[in-house]
Amino acid sequence: MLAAIPNEAPGNYYIGRRFYKEEYKFWGYVRSPRQPWTTAKMVMLNENRMLAPDRAKWRIGSDNGYEYKLQGYFSGDTVYEPASNGFYPEFVPTGMEVVNTAPGAIFRTREALNPKYRQIAQPY
Secondary structure, three states: OOOOHHHOOOOOOEEEEEOOOOOOOOOEEEEOOOOOHHHOEEEEEOOOOOOOHHHHOOOOOOOOOOEEEEEEEEEEEEEEEOOOOEEEEEEEEEEEEEEEOOOOOOOOOHHHHOOOOOOOOOOO
């Protein structure tokens, strides 16, 4: 997976990795193409223009760990997420396409993807 990142096509899009936790309301990590996961930002998704894929299917968290090609933009706003007591940048999606339902690991442990595990893992 790490070797594939430099080969990503340049362009006006983002790569997103869904990071679902039962107690938190953030969406996941978003990075620019050709950039490592260490540069990714945890984001809050603004769903006014379109719903997140799992919410649109009424299956919240069913896409945990999926990788997406995202169209959209950072609004410039920061959103408070009370369960984590954190502030995260707001991302406004205009298009979301599943790229991989079982992508390579971006966290040091598999436990990081457990929706019940309360720790917020950082990509490496």
